[in-house]
Amino acid sequence: MKFIWLVAVSTVAFASSSFAQPATQPPTSNLEKLQTFQSTGTVEPRQIPQEGRRADAIRKNLAKITMPAGFKIDLYALVPDARHMAVGPNAGVVFVGTRKNNVYVVTDRDKDRVADEVKQFAPSVEFKIPNGVCFSRDGMLYVVEQNRVLQFPAAEFFYEGPDVAAGIVAKQGELIPPAEESFNHTARVCRVGPDNKLYIALGQPFNVPPKEKMELYRQVGIGGIIRMDQDGKNREVYATGIRNSVGIEFNPADKSLWFTDNQVDGMGDDQPPGELNRAVQIGQNFGFPYYGGGTVRTVEYKDDQVPAGS
Numbered sequence: 001m002k003f004i005w006l007v008a009v010s011t012v013a014f015a016s017s018s019f020a021q022p023a024t025q026p027p028t029s030n031l032e033k034l035q036t037f038q039s040t041g042t043v044e045p046r047q048i049p050q051e052g053r054r055a056d057a058i059r060k061n062l063a064k065i066t067m068p069a070g071f072k073i074d075l076y077a078l079v080p081d082a083r084h085m086a087v088g089p090n091a092g093v094v095f096v097g098t099r100k101n102n103v104y105v106v107t108d109r110d111k112d113r114v115a116d117e118v119k120q121f122a123p124s125v126e127f128k129i130p131n132g133v134c135f136s137r138d139g140m141l142y143v144v145e146q147n148r149v150l151q152f153p154a155a156e157f158f159y160e161g162p163d164v165a166a167g168i169v170a171k172q173g174e175l176i177p178p179a180e181e182s183f184n185h186t187a188r189v190c191r192v193g194p195d196n197k198l199y200i201a202l203g204q205p206f207n208v209p210p211k212e213k214m215e216l217y218r219q220v221g222i223g224g225i226i227r228m229d230q231d232g233k234n235r236e237v238y239a240t241g242i243r244n245s246v247g248i249e250f251n252p253a254d255k256s257l258w259f260t261d262n263q264v265d266g267m268g269d270d271q272p273p274g275e276l277n278r279a280v281q282i283g284q285n286f287g288f289p290y291y292g293g294g295t296v297r298t299v300e301y302k303d304d305q306v307p308a309g310s
Contacts (some may be wrong), residue, residue: 030124034166040160040310042124048104050078050115062115077106077115084189086133086141087258088156095155097133099187103143105159122152122164122236127142131187132200134227144188144200147181148172149232169232170197176220178200185244198226206290207265208300223288225259225279239279241286241310256280261291272296284310 006207016121030040034165058075067073081098081111085195094115095236110116115147132144141155158164159173185203193199204223207212217223221237221263225245239257272293273298292298 006296031166031168034122034124034163035168037165040124040163042222043121045105045123045162048078048118050118054078073141074114076113077118079104079118080105083131083187083250085134086135088139088141088146089135090139091156093156095133095159097131097143099129100128101127101133103127103130103133105155121159122154122162122166124164125150126260128223129187130253132190132233134190134192136192136196140230141169142169142190142192142198142230144175144190146186146188147175147178149175149190149198149200151230162251169228169230175200176201176222177216180205180216180220180222187246189246189248191248191250191257192230193227193250193257194252196230198230199225199227199238199248199257200249201225201242201245203242203246207300208292211300214289236282238282239284241284241287241288241290241307242277243288261288263288264298265297267298269291 002064030042033040043200055075055078058185059210062073062075065073080098080102081100082096082104083099086095092108094180096104096106098104105121106115106117109116127143127145128147128148130143132142134142136142139154139156141152143150143152150157151167151169152164156164179200182205184205186205187199188202190200202220202222202224204217209217209223210243218237218240221240224240224242225238225248226235227238236309242259242261243264244262246262247258249256257279258278259277263274272291275286275293277302285307286308289298290301290304290310
């Protein structure tokens with residue numbers, strides 16, 4: 001792990017300078033302070049009002065939806081810019097990622113299936129597109145940003161305040177090459193697999209990428225899914241040929257990985273189709289950019305040889 005666990009120990013002071021410890025530089029950033037369980041002095045998390053005109057308008061629209069027998073739809077929580085969600089395995093608290101710069105935490109304290117409180121999570125951390133949120137089975141929360149991966153080992157228990165124990169899985173600029181950062185298709189998604197590895201989908205930023213980018217993308221896993229140990233070690237490219245997946249999940253029965261793929265724009269009405277794909281082993285290629293979706297070839301790659309097994 002790249003964060004530091006502190007253990008309380010008794011100490012004895014010695015007069016002799018031979019026992020003096022070398023001076024260490026104090027933490028300078030909030031994230032460094034959180035890694036050593038130091039207070040950052042950040043103000044309390046901002047709370048999001050749960051009633052008002054917006055809530056009333058949503059409930060009015062929901063009342064127009066016809067549900068199957070035995071089902072009911074209602075407003076659970078107002079969360080600004082909500083995207084992906086992760087439910088804590090211990091306390092059932094919901095963590096919500098966004099494409100902005102906030103992660104939110106939703107609490108239903110009285111368990112009546114209506115949120116009692118929505119507020120910022122870890123406001124002392126400066127996030128950038130913290131879309132991907134996922135939990136390990138032992139309660140580690142992972143937040144995957146545009147170009148960084150953070151771990152919060154006790155998120156369900158520290159979320160009430162501004163400071164949350166944190167660790168770095170992938171440093172800023174190490175998830176993808178900084179030169180490949182983009183505002184497009186960089187809202188990551190993640191899951192911890194049955195092998196206890198962290199899986200991350202890395203969308204590529206183009207509608208259809210230029211050919212000179214392809215070798216770099218194959219090496220890094222851009223336009224694919226990567227996996228690594230939960231401490232960031234042993235990273236490898238798990239699947240390629242993916243334009244931009246915004247949803248991945250494991251089948252608990254056979255442990256296969258299912259994922260969405262949002263396909264090429266501007267190819268005409270009703271084509272190409274979006275995809276829901278299933279990966280059963282490392283190294284599979286799912287056809288992009290040679291195919292725009294399904295069996296529809298892209299104009300840019302229509303004369304290129306499709307990789308074997310796509």
